[in-house]
Amino acid sequence: MLRQSIERYTAEHYTFEGRWAALKSPRAYxxxxxxxxxxxxxxxxxxxxxxxxxxxxxxxxxxxxEAVGARLLLExxxxxxxxxxxxxxxxxxxxxxxxxxxxxxxxxxxxxxxHQETLNAFSEDAISSEYRGGAVHGSKVAVxxxxxxxRLIVSARKRDVGGTVSLYIVDAVARGLRRQRFRxxxxxxxxxxxxxGVEAEPLNASGAIDADQAAIAAxxxxxIVASCSEALGAIRALNAATNQYLKxxxxxxxxxxxxxxxxxxxxxxxxxxxxxxxLTLAAQRALSELEVGRTRIISGARAFTCSAARRIAAExxxxxxxxxxxxxLDVSHYYRRLMVLGTLFGNRECxxxxxxxxxxxxxx
Amino acid sequence: xxxxxWQRAERLRVEIQEFCRSGMPSDILRKSSRxxxxxxxxxxxxxxxxQSRGWAVGHWPREHGGLDxxxxxxxxxxxxxxxxxxxxxxxxxxxxVGPVIYTFGTEPQKRxxxxxxxxxxxxxxxxxxxxxxxxxxAALRTAAExxxxxxxxxxxxxxxxxxxxxxxxxxxxxxxxxxxxxxxISFLLIDLRSPGVTIRPVRTMDxxxxxxxxxxxxxxxxxxxxxxxxxxxxxxAKFLLAxxxxxxxxxxxxxxxxxxxxxLAADMSCGGARLISNSGFHRRIDELxxxxxxxxxxxxxxxxxxxxxxxxxxxxxxxxLRASEVYQDLIETxxxxxxxxxxxxxxxxxxxxxxxPLGPDDAxxxxxxxxxxxxxxxxxxxxxxxxxxxxxxxxGLQP
Numbered sequence: 001m002l003r004q005s006i007e008r009y010t011a012e013h014y015t016f017e018g019r020w021a022a023l024k025s026p027r028a029y030x031x032x033x034x035x036x037x038x039x040x041x042x043x044x045x046x047x048x049x050x051x052x053x054x055x056x057x058x059x060x061x062x063x064x065x066e067a068v069g070a071r072l073l074l075e076x077x078x079x080x081x082x083x084x085x086x087x088x089x090x091x092x093x094x095x096x097x098x099x100x101x102x103x104x105x106x107x108x109x110x111x112x113x114x115h116q117e118t119l120n121a122f123s124e125d126a127i128s129s130e131y132r133g134g135a136v137h138g139s140k141v142a143v144x145x146x147x148x149x150x151r152l153i154v155s156a157r158k159r160d161v162g163g164t165v166s167l168y169i170v171d172a173v174a175r176g177l178r179r180q181r182f183r184x185x186x187x188x189x190x191x192x193x194x195x196x197g198v199e200a201e202p203l204n205a206s207g208a209i210d211a212d213q214a215a216i217a218a219x220x221x222x223x224i225v226a227s228c229s230e231a232l233g234a235i236r237a238l239n240a241a242t243n244q245y246l247k248x249x250x251x252x253x254x255x256x257x258x259x260x261x262x263x264x265x266x267x268x269x270x271x272x273x274x275x276x277x278x279l280t281l282a283a284q285r286a287l288s289e290l291e292v293g294r295t296r297i298i299s300g301a302r303a304f305t306c307s308a309a310r311r312i313a314a315e316x317x318x319x320x321x322x323x324x325x326x327x328x329l330d331v332s333h334y335y336r337r338l339m340v341l342g343t344l345f346g347n348r349e350c351x352x353x354x355x356x357x358x359x360x361x362x363x364x
Numbered sequence: 365x366x367x368x369x370w371q372r373a374e375r376l377r378v379e380i381q382e383f384c385r386s387g388m389p390s391d392i393l394r395k396s397s398r399x400x401x402x403x404x405x406x407x408x409x410x411x412x413x414x415q416s417r418g419w420a421v422g423h424w425p426r427e428h429g430g431l432d433x434x435x436x437x438x439x440x441x442x443x444x445x446x447x448x449x450x451x452x453x454x455x456x457x458x459x460x461v462g463p464v465i466y467t468f469g470t471e472p473q474k475r476x477x478x479x480x481x482x483x484x485x486x487x488x489x490x491x492x493x494x495x496x497x498x499x500x501x502a503a504l505r506t507a508a509e510x511x512x513x514x515x516x517x518x519x520x521x522x523x524x525x526x527x528x529x530x531x532x533x534x535x536x537x538x539x540x541x542x543x544x545x546x547x548x549i550s551f552l553l554i555d556l557r558s559p560g561v562t563i564r565p566v567r568t569m570d571x572x573x574x575x576x577x578x579x580x581x582x583x584x585x586x587x588x589x590x591x592x593x594x595x596x597x598x599x600x601a602k603f604l605l606a607x608x609x610x611x612x613x614x615x616x617x618x619x620x621x622x623x624x625x626x627x628l629a630a631d632m633s634c635g636g637a638r639l640i641s642n643s644g645f646h647r648r649i650d651e652l653x654x655x656x657x658x659x660x661x662x663x664x665x666x667x668x669x670x671x672x673x674x675x676x677x678x679x680x681x682x683x684x685l686r687a688s689e690v691y692q693d694l695i696e697t698x699x700x701x702x703x704x705x706x707x708x709x710x711x712x713x714x715x716x717x718x719x720x721p722l723g724p725d726d727a728x729x730x731x732x733x734x735x736x737x738x739x740x741x742x743x744x745x746x747x748x749x750x751x752x753x754x755x756x757x758x759x760g761l762q763p
Contacts, residue, residue, distance in 0.1 A: 119703035119723060122642060123635030141722060142704040182721035185709045185731065192722065251500035261748070310696075317569075317738050321498050321746060322523045325568050325739045332569035336735075339699075340707045347700065349644055 003063035005040065010071040016330045022074055027148060028189040029074040038107030043081040046089060051101035058222055059284045065226045069233030069341075072333055074188055076110050078230065079145035083223045084111030087153050090215035091167050091203040100151075111169075112149035114140040114193050115216070121347040127165050129156040135176070135197040136168055144344060146172070147181040147189035154200065155216060166212040168200035175199070186337040224298055224345050225287050228280040228305045231341045235273050235312050238334045242266065242316045249321075262319060269315055272308040279304050299354035306348035309338040365436055365671040373436040377444055379417075384448035389413060394716075397449030397620075399729030401572055401714050404487070404529040410451050411458075411484040420458050421482045428466045428474065429482050435670045439612040439663065446616025453613070456488040456525070457481040460604050461534040464551065468592040468600055477553070491521040491535030491554065491578060492601070499749050501536070502545040502598065506580060508537035508552060510587065510594075515539075515552065517560075517583040523743065527563050527576040530556050535580075536601055539594050549597035553589040554580070570735040571711040605745060606680060614687025615663050618656045621694040625649060628701045628724070639701060648697055655690045662686060678758035681750040688740040688747070695734045702727050 014033060022030035037043050045060050047053025054060075061082055068077050085104050088111070092100060103109035116125050117140055129138025136156050146152060152170050157163040170177065176199075180192040203212070243266055246257030256262055283301035286294050313335040317324035324331045342348065384393075392406050402410070414420040423438045424430025433441070442453060453459070462481045465473055480486040497504040506519025517537055527533065533554045540548030556563070560583040565573045592600050629640040629649060639645055666679040699706040705723025713720050713728050720728030741747040755761040 116704060118633060119705045120632070120634050120639075121703040121706075122639065122645070126636065142708055180721065182708055182710050184707050190708065250496075251498065251503065256499075259748075261751075314692075314738070318741060318747070321742050322493065322739070325736075325742065327567040327569055327571060332735075335569065335738075343704060343707045347703070349642070349700075353644075 006063055006067045010067050014071045023187045034075045034107050043107050044105035046085055047101050047105050052105035057288050059288050062229045062284050065229035066233035069230035070237040072337055076145035078226055079112045080110045082226045083113045083219055084153055086219040086222050087215055091205050091212055093205045110149045111151045111153055112143050112146040114143045114152045114154045116141055121343045122349050127155050130159055131156040131168055132159045136195040136200045137197055139194040141192050142190050143193055144190050146191035146193055164209055167203040170198050170200045184340050186340045221298055224302050225283045227341050227345055228283055228301050231305050231309050232276050232280045234334050234337055235276055238316045239269050239273050242319050245320055269312050272312055276305050276308050295354055296358035299351040303348050303352040303355055306342045313338045365668055369434050369436055373440045376437050377440045380444040396451040398726035399733035400716050402451055407454055408484050411454055428478055436667050439667055442612030443616040446613040447619050449620050456490050459607055461488055464591055464600050464604055486531045487529050489524050489527040489530035489533040491533045493523045495522055499746055504536055506537045508539050513587050515585045517580045517585055519580050521578040524576045524578045525574055527578050536597055546598040548595050550594050551591045551597040551600045552585050554585050558583050568736055570732040615660045618690055622653055622656055625698045632701055652694055659686050659690055678754045681753045685747055685750045695737060698730055699734045
C-alpha cells in the first residue's frame with residue numbers, strides 16, 4: 001500500500017527530467033516534494049500516533065528508502081526522517097518530543113545528525129567534540145543535509161561525566177556555529193560544521209549513563225540498513241536501464257544484447273541484485289527481530305551491497321558506452337549516488353571487518 | 365631492439381626527466397599533477413614547451429620536421445612525462461591527423477597542415493563517433509556529396525573532445541553507399557569556422573566540459589581537403605585508430621597514480637592509526653603494484669616485438685585494455701583512501717582556484733579524474749571491441 005503510493009507519486013512527480021530543477025536549485029532539493037512527503041505522512045512513519053505518526057516499526061521505511069534510491073530523491077529523508085528522527089524518538093524527553101515530533105512529521109523541521117569528525121570511513125570514528133558549560137566545542141565533517149537542516153543533533157563528550165559521548169540539539173543558525181555548505185557527488189547537500197561554544201540542549205530522556213551511546217549505535221544501524229535499501233532501489237533501477245539498453249541499442253545490425261558476452265555480464269548483475277535484495281531484507285528483519293547476531297547480518301549485508309553496487313554501477317556505465325558517461329543520462333547519476341552510499345556510515349572495509357570479526361575461528 | 369636504440373632512448377629519458385624538473389611550466393604542472401582542469405591557453409603553452417625541444421612531433425619522420433624516434437623513444441617520452449604528473453600530450457594533431465597527412469596526404473596538404481600542427485598553431489578535433497556509430501564506427505551516416513569542387517556535408521558527430529577550442533576537425537564521412545559499409549567512407553579536413561557548423565557542449569559525469577556534439581548542416585568543404593582517395597577513408601581511419609591505441613602514457617600514469625595512492629594511504633588516518641597499516645588496504649595496494657609491474661613488462665615486450673618486426677596486431681589492443689583497466693582500479697582505490705573526502709565534490713574548485721570542500725588539495729581532481737576516466741574503457745575502441753580484436757587476430761575465434 002505504502003510502496004504503491006510512493007511509486008505512483010514519484011513516477012508522476014519525480015521524473016528524472018523533472019528532477020533537474022531541484023538539483024540545480026540553490027537548496028539542492030525540491031521544497032514542493034518535501035512538503036508533499038510531509039502531507040502524505042511519509043516523514044512520520046516511525047512517529048507515535050499522538051505526534052501525527054503511525055508508530056510503525058523500523059522496517060516500514062524500507063519502501064521509502066528504496067524509492068529514494070530508485071528515483072534519486074534529493075530530499076533529506078535519510079538524514080531527517082530516519083536518522084534524526086530515530087535519535088529523537090530514542091533519547092528526547094517527553095517535552096522535547098512534544099515540541100519536535102509534530103514539526104518533523106509535517107516537514108517544517110529538518111534535522112541532521114552531526115557525528116562524523118574525521119575523513120576516515122574505514123572504522124568507527126572517534127568523537128572528540130566536547131560539551132562543557134552548556135555549549136558544544138568541536139567540529140564535524142561531511143554531515144549529510146546539514147546544509148538545509150534547521151536543527152542539528154550533535155554527538156559530543158560530556159566533560160563532567162568522564163567523557164561519555166552524549167547527544168545535544170542545537171539550532172542550525174546558533175551563534176558560534178559555522179557551516180561550510182557543499183554538495184556531495186550525487187548532488188545532495190552536506191556541510192562541514194565547526195562549533196565554537198555553541199549553546200546546546202541535551203537530549204534528556206532519563207536513562208543509563210551510556211543510553212545516548214546505545215541510541216547512536218541503534219540509529220546508525222538503522223541508517224546502515226536504510227542505505228542498503230536505498231542502494232537496492234538504485235541498483236534495481238540501474239539494472240533495468242542497462243537491460244533495456246541492451247535490447248534497444250543496435251550496433252553491427254543487431255541489438256548489443258544479442259552478444260552472449262554481454263548477456264552473461266547482465267545475468268551476473270541480475271544475480272548480484274537478487275543477492276543484495278535478499279541480504280537487505282534479512283538486514284531489515286534483523287533490525288526489528290534479532291538481538292544476537294545483528295552485526296553479522298547488518299554489516300554483512302552492507303559490505304556485500306557496497307561491492308555489488310560498485311560493480312553494477314561500473315558495468316552499467318560500460319555497457320551504455322559513451323552515453324553512460326554523460327551527465328545528461330540518469331546512469332551517471334546512479335553511479336554517483338552509489339559512490340556516496342558506499343562511504344556514508346562506513347565503507348565496505350569498515351563493515352567487512354565487523355562481519356569478519358563474527359566469523360567463527362577455523363579449527364574450533 | 366639494438367643496444368644503440370636502447371641507449372638513445374635512455375638519453376632521451378634523462379633529458380625528459382631534466383625537463384620535468386626545470387623546463388616544465390610550473391603552474392601547469394601544479395594543476396596537471398592534481399588532475400585539475402587545464403584551459404586552452406595552458407594546453408597550448410604545454411604543447412609548445414614540448415615542441416621547443418622538437419618533442420611534440422618527435423615520432424614524425426625527419427623530412428616532416430620530426431626526430432625519427434623509434435617506438436621505444438616514443439614510449440619513453442610519454443612514459444616519463446606521465447610519471448612526473450604532466451598533462452597528456454594532446455594527440456589530435458600531432459599523434460592522430462599529422463601522421464595521416466604525411467602518410468596519405470598530397471604535397472600541398474603536407475605543406476599547408478603539418479607546420480601548424482607541429483607548432484600547435486591550430487587546434488584539431490576528431491570527428492569519428494556518431495549517435496548511431498560508436499563501437500560500430502563503420503555505421504556512420506554523416507554524408508558528403510560532391511558538388512563541383514566542394515563536398516556538401518550533413519550529419520552529426522558526438523563525443524568530440526575539445527571541439528569548443530578547435531579550429532579544424534578531421535572527419536569520417538560517407539561519400540557512397542555500398543553493401544560493405546566500410547566502403548564509401550572518406551576522410552575530410554573540415555574548417556570548424558565554416559558556416560553550418562554548430563557545436564553543443566555535453567557535460568560528462570565529472571560535471572565538466574570536455575566533449576561536444578558537432579552538427580554539420582550543409583557545410584561546404586573544398587575537395588582538396590579530402591585526404592586519400594574518395595572511398596578509402598576506412599583504411600585511414602584504421603591507421604589512425606592503431607596510433608590512438610599505442611598508449612605510451614599508460615605505464616607512467618599508473619606509476620604516478622600508485623605513488624600518490626601510497627602517500628595518501630600513509631597520510632590518511634584510520635581509527636587512531638595510518639590507513640597504510642590497515643592490512644586489507646595494504647594488500648590491495650600491493651596487488652595493484654603487481655599489476656602495474658605486469659603492465660610495464662607487457663609494454664616492453666610489445667616494444668621489443670614491434671622493433672624486431674614480430675609485432676602482432678593484437679598487441680596494441682592488449683596494452684590499451686590492461687592499461688585502462690589497471691588505471692581505473694588504481695584511481696578507484698585512491699578515491700577509497702580519501703574516505704569522506706571522496707564523496708564531497710565542488711566542480712567550481714577544479715580549475716585551480718580554491719581547495720576542495722574536504723581533504724588534500726588534489727582530492728577534487730582525483731575524484732574528477734576517477735569519474736571522467738570511466739570513459740577510458742569506452743573511447744578509442746571500447747574494451748569489448750579490443751577483446752573482439754584479440755579474439756579474432758590472436759586466437760582465430762570468429763563470432
